[in-house]
Amino acid sequence: MPSQPILVPILGDQLSRNISSIRGRSKDDTVILMMEVWDEATYVKHHKQKIALIFSAMRHFAAELCDAGWDVEYVKLDDEGNSGSFTGELARAIERRDPRAIHVTEASEWRVQQAIEEWPDKFACAIELLPDDRFICSHSEFNDWAEGRKALTMEHFYREMRRKTGLLMDGDKPEGGDWNYDKDNREPPKGDMNVPPVPKFAPDEITSEVIALVEERFSDHFGNIEEFAWPVTSAEAQKAADAFFAQRIEKFGPYQDAMVHGSDDLYHSMLSTSINCGLLDPLDLCQRAEKAYKDGHAPINSVEGFIRQIIGWREYVRGFYWLFMPGLADANAMEANVPLPEFFWTGETDLRCLADSIRSTHNNAHAHHIQRLMVLGNFCLIAGINPRDVQDWYLAVYADAYEWVELPNVAGMILYADGGKLATKPYAASGNYINKMSDYCRECAYSPSKKSGEGACPFGPLYWHFIDRHRDTLSKNHRISRIYATWDRMGDEKKRDYLDHADNFLDSLTPASKGWAKETN
Ligand code: FAD
Ligand code: DLZ
Ligand code: SF4
Numbered sequence: 001m002p003s004q005p006i007l008v009p010i011l012g013d014q015l016s017r018n019i020s021s022i023r024g025r026s027k028d029d030t031v032i033l034m035m036e037v038w039d040e041a042t043y044v045k046h047h048k049q050k051i052a053l054i055f056s057a058m059r060h061f062a063a064e065l066c067d068a069g070w071d072v073e074y075v076k077l078d079d080e081g082n083s084g085s086f087t088g089e090l091a092r093a094i095e096r097r098d099p100r101a102i103h104v105t106e107a108s109e110w111r112v113q114q115a116i117e118e119w120p121d122k123f124a125c126a127i128e129l130l131p132d133d134r135f136i137c138s139h140s141e142f143n144d145w146a147e148g149r150k151a152l153t154m155e156h157f158y159r160e161m162r163r164k165t166g167l168l169m170d171g172d173k174p175e176g177g178d179w180n181y182d183k184d185n186r187e188p189p190k191g192d193m194n195v196p197p198v199p200k201f202a203p204d205e206i207t208s209e210v211i212a213l214v215e216e217r218f219s220d221h222f223g224n225i226e227e228f229a230w231p232v233t234s235a236e237a238q239k240a241a242d243a244f245f246a247q248r249i250e251k252f253g254p255y256q257d258a259m260v261h262g263s264d265d266l267y268h269s270m271l272s273t274s275i276n277c278g279l280l281d282p283l284d285l286c287q288r289a290e291k292a293y294k295d296g297h298a299p300i301n302s303v304e305g306f307i308r309q310i311i312g313w314r315e316y317v318r319g320f321y322w323l324f325m326p327g328l329a330d331a332n333a334m335e336a337n338v339p340l341p342e343f344f345w346t347g348e349t350d351l352r353c354l355a356d357s358i359r360s361t362h363n364n365a366h367a368h369h370i371q372r373l374m375v376l377g378n379f380c381l382i383a384g385i386n387p388r389d390v391q392d393w394y395l396a397v398y399a400d401a402y403e404w405v406e407l408p409n410v411a412g413m414i415l416y417a418d419g420g421k422l423a424t425k426p427y428a429a430s431g432n433y434i435n436k437m438s439d440y441c442r443e444c445a446y447s448p449s450k451k452s453g454e455g456a457c458p459f460g461p462l463y464w465h466f467i468d469r470h471r472d473t474l475s476k477n478h479r480i481s482r483i484y485a486t487w488d489r490m491g492d493e494k495k496r497d498y499l500d501h502a503d504n505f506l507d508s509l510t511p512a513s514k515g516w517a518k519e520t521n
Contacts, residue, residue, distance in 0.1 A: 007099035009033045009090060012040065012054040013402060014105055015061040015278035020130040021105040027069050033093045034062050036077040038084035044396040044517055047223035049365035052214045053399050056207040056232040057277055077213065087115055094123055101126040108132065109403045110325045135318055136161060136283060136311055142319025152421060155180060158312030167286050167307055180308065181301035187254040188437050196247035198265045200229035201236045222345060222397055222516060224363045230273055230399060237274035241285060244269045249292050253302030257370045259438035264360040268368045272400035282310050317408035320422060331411050332387050333419035334470065339511035340389035351458060352444035353434050354379060365399035374433060377414030382428050382466040383506060387417040392517035425479040428466050431457035452497040458505045465502035
């Protein structure tokens with residue numbers, strides 16, 4: 001090793017041999033630095049499984065790099081002298097290795113990128129910042145697309161990404177004739193769904209050691225760790241992907257919006273944790289999905305739906321995040337100020353749809369998209385929960401959560417806190433939607449068909465309360481304004497019933513103590 005190597009910090013969501021900071025580098029001239037740091041483990045109090053996932057995946061990745069002949073400096077959380085921050089650990093590594101330059105792939109999150117951008121002022125050696133080209137759309141490409149548009153419609157962006165990648169394209173036309181097959185993807189659950197199980201990965205020695213560390217050092221964080229079964233290496237993540245493409249993609253589309261009590265995965269891929277930390281390549285997954293369609297293993301609506309989530313939504317929210325940060329984190333266009341209820345952390349609620357979604361979140365560090373959107377998210381929207389609390393909760397509780405993907409989904413997609421930059425109207429719904437798309441209501445203490453009084457589903461009154469209190473803004477939005485005709489046709493007594501019911505329900509909520517999401521001292 002030459003006396004002044006290149007130092008390459010690899011962050012916990014950059015666990016890919018193809019990451020831009022390592023790709024093309026020579027092993028003889030490179031020191032890779034990986035750091036378990038207290039700041040990252042606690043900027044929100046992540047679910048125990050998320051910390052275990054990241055630390056275990058980092059340790060496995062470091063071991064693979066060492067086996068392949070790379071010089072890796074790995075700092076464990078409890079190593080003596082660990083400063084607790086990326087910048088502190090970089091300073092110590094510079095002391096030890098005297099590098100001639102630092103090569104680092106840009107951070108996915110604003111908070112970390114701000115720290116990296118201060119490095120040139122703090123350290124004498126040259127710093128080279130590289131783009132994260134695991135994303136299909138670069139920052140400048142997204143900004144160019146957004147420039148001058150009245151509305152940042154995801155569907156339009158998605159078509160650009162289809163053209164760019166050539167996925168599901170027949171020349172310059174969309175495969176099958178349509179760009180989007182969402183209309184075929186709204187089947188409610190039926191009978192015994194017989195869903196093939198998602199592969200579980202039993203903890204090996206490295207993971208077991210990390211689980212013990214998490215139990216000891218993060219015992220007051222939310223979540224169950226006993227059930228930890230996430231893929232922690234790229235080989236395991238590939239096995240999880242193989243199982244999805246062999247057994248579940250066929251029905252991914254039709255049942256994408258379905259919810260079944262106690263069934264936590266349905267036909268979803270469960271691959272987001274692996275994609276987001278670098279174990280799987282998003283474009284590769286889309287190519288595999290396309291192949292499943294071309295080979296006749298999966299219908300177009302399933303394959304197009306899956307590809308749209310990745311090259312459409314995933315790329316779009318990343319571009320959106322960087323375009324609107326840092327303001328997005330403080331947005332509160334709906335002036336929502338109700339504190340997050342305690343039951344989001346304890347799961348103790350008799351609203352069965354919420355209880356089941358929170359149970360899955362607690363046990364698995366995961367809830368599927370429609371639970372996040374139409375149960376938990378819709379509740380937060382219509383109850384008027386303040387965006388800061390909701391953001392902290394979503395960021396803390398999911399193993400796939402990073403601010404770049406969580407925040408646009410929370411502030412834009414579910415809360416309309418951005419004032420309509422992401423969604424053209426709030427996704428507000430009464431209990432009828434949940435009743436149609438799930439089996440939750442059948443055994444719930446409440447009934448969605450009962451409109452008021454004891455036993456009425458609280459989503460109904462909360463929905464009308466939301467509509468009523470946002471009349472000034474929403475009556476001007478042509479996508480939702482028609483609902484005011486229905487509201488106005490209701491007699492005063494009925495309206496009062498709804499509003500009183502919602503007020504009583506909101507008054508009955510116990511606010512969460514602050515210590516759940518963030519350290520309070
Ligand atoms: P599948 O249903 O199998 O979908 C395939 C892939 O598409 C996912 O793995 C994911 O990479 C991508 N995808 C799907 N929907 C979205 C979306 N709306 N935004 C970005 N990517 C998407 N996803 C995260 O990865 N991290 C988060 O922190 C996160 N927070 C969310 C918060 C809210 C309020 C909502 C409504 C959605 C959030 N999502 C988040 C998106 C989505 O719910 C998850 O990606 C999905 O549930 C992960 O499970 P899966 O891999 O089985 O997804
Ligand atoms: C999520 C996470 C956690 C819990 N811990 C670490 C860590 O100790 N070291 C690390 O490199 N990364 C960690 N991560 C992932 C980072 O938060 C993620 O890479 C950055 O937020 C990206 O901006
Ligand atoms: Fe949820 Fe209402 Fe259905 Fe109960 S009745 S499960 S609270 S939507």
